[in-house]
């Protein structure tokens with residue numbers, strides 16, 4: 001830095017280029033000359049204006065000293081240039097409409113060293129004060145979306161990544177920066193599974209008998225793997241207008257007369273109950289079917305499939321809950337001898353019993369669902385492991401209201417609610433023993449008392465009790481006790497992880513938007529019939545920046561790839577900071593020293609042009 005300043009003061013004035021007219025000293029074939037000649041509507045017009053104003057006497061003292069190094073990638077961490085954001089002083093100053101009103105007093109000094117021309121912005125604060133440069137300007141809705149900016153830019157916008165909040169503890173799954181940029185594997189695979197489920201469509205030609213459209217729904221695919229039964233069939237379908245997925249439950253040859261309860265079910269909106277959206281009757285299937293429309297939850301499995309019949313980690317039983325003997329010559333032969341007890345003991349021996357915390361989590365969620373249903377004056381009528389679905393840690397009661405449609409004369413809601421509690425007890429018992437064959441209550445309870453806490457045993461006994469005393473779902477709360485808090489804490493921790501991931505993805509989104517803009521501008525063959533558009537004016541700076549970003553090489557000519565450097569530069573650009581960057585022309589004859597604020601403005605101007613051209617239509 002100091003050598004440059006010293007040299008500038010002692011340098012022969014003849015080595016400086018001519019200042020007026022501004023581009024007189026530039027080789028006209030240089031792309032930089034076209035940049036210097038470009039329209040005066042951008043902040044870089046100040047380059048031209050300032051060049052005219054500069055004098056030899058005044059420039060050296062006004063020069064902001066910039067280190068000029070060899071054109072090898074810089075270690076940006078050690079750059080002494082302060083990393084200031086251009087946060088506007090007041091919210092008003094960030095308004096896009098202030099863009100043209102902001103005076104731009106930037107001045108540029110140019111210098112030729114050894115045949116290479118360097119251009120410096122001499123007023124580091126000029127662009128720094130321009131909050132407007134940070135705004136997405138007056139571009140259309142799509143650009144507003146691409147700009148991804150809501151309100152004023154924050155100093156945070158210039159950071160690579162805010163870091164893991166201390167309450168999250170250290171990220172141990174992946175080392176270094178990778179941990180900051182990528183999600184933990186569990187979340188990723190859970191989300192990929194759901195995305196796969198939604199987007200990997202089965203071939204619809206497999207189902208030639210299914211109607212193409214049923215009311216507003218199309219692309220029906222059966223949800224069951226096995227042949228549909230005669231009373232009801234489940235499908236996944238897409239709403240033709242919104243493109244959203246729904247789960248349809250078709251009741252064959254059924255036309256109900258009473259739908260009051262369905263209207264009540266439609267009102268229930270609970271995180272542990274699959275929401276009923278709509279219902280209609282249709283002849284699309286060749287009969288008088290009734291179709292109930294529910295939210296579709298991707299990658300769901302029933303509790304039956306997950307825990308009770310050969311789901312992951314439970315390969316010891318078949319779909320009937322019959323355990324197999326892996327040591328038998330015929331491992332598929334069910335063993336009739338003390339079958340239930342065998343099954344349970346085998347589950348214990350295989351370590352297949354569920355941890356108690358998992359059982360409580362399921363019970364808390366299911367009692368919450370029942371509470372909502374009973375409070376609404378309804379009953380679940382048919383809570384069984386094939387009708388409770390699960391994805392991630394969430395369980396939901398599926399196909400709510402179907403039984404109400406099938407049995408319209410079942411009016412004793414109070415009794416049905418008692419039956420719900422008994423069904424929940426049976427479900428808890430099955431989950432605890434990991435078999436649906438729990439008819440031998442004594443043997444099952446013996447296993448439970450040996451394996452689990454007395455609280456769990458008492459809860460199940462209460463739910464299964466046949467006493468005449470009326471039971472209520474609210475009575476379960478004291479039995480759940482402090483485990484409820486454990487569940488809340490677990491959910492809050494999960495929310496912490498998701499919030500942390502969300503923060504990272506917001507950062508990734510910002511960088512993607514910047515890359516999209518750069519990609520739309522760089523190397524564009526022509527714009528508005530101008531084949532040199534992407535190579536001239538502001539776009540030339542962006543081209544050089546793209547080269548700097550992606551095509552830097554080491555001193556011995558190898559590609560220099562450093563994701564952290566890339567992310568840093570893109571963040572500086574997004575933040576429009578006053579940090580300077582050296583851009584070199586491909587012929588290595590010119591070096592441009594520009595701030596990210598200038599680059600950002602160039603980017604927004606150029607992208608605005610592309611957007612306007614796109615909006616102009618053919």
Ligand SMILES: Nc1ncnc2c1ncn2[C@@H]1O[C@H](COP(=O)(O)OP(=O)(O)OP(=O)(O)O)[C@@H](O)[C@H]1O
Nearest residue numbers: 223224234247274295296297300301302386389398
């Ligand atoms: N709302 C939903 N969103 C996504 N998948 C669901 C939804 N409801 C149920 N499923 C899935 O659909 C599949 C079929 O459910 P369904 O209740 O039809 O099963 P089934 O065992 O064939 O029962 P039934 O014989 O009563 O039709 C199950 O694997 C379940 O995970």
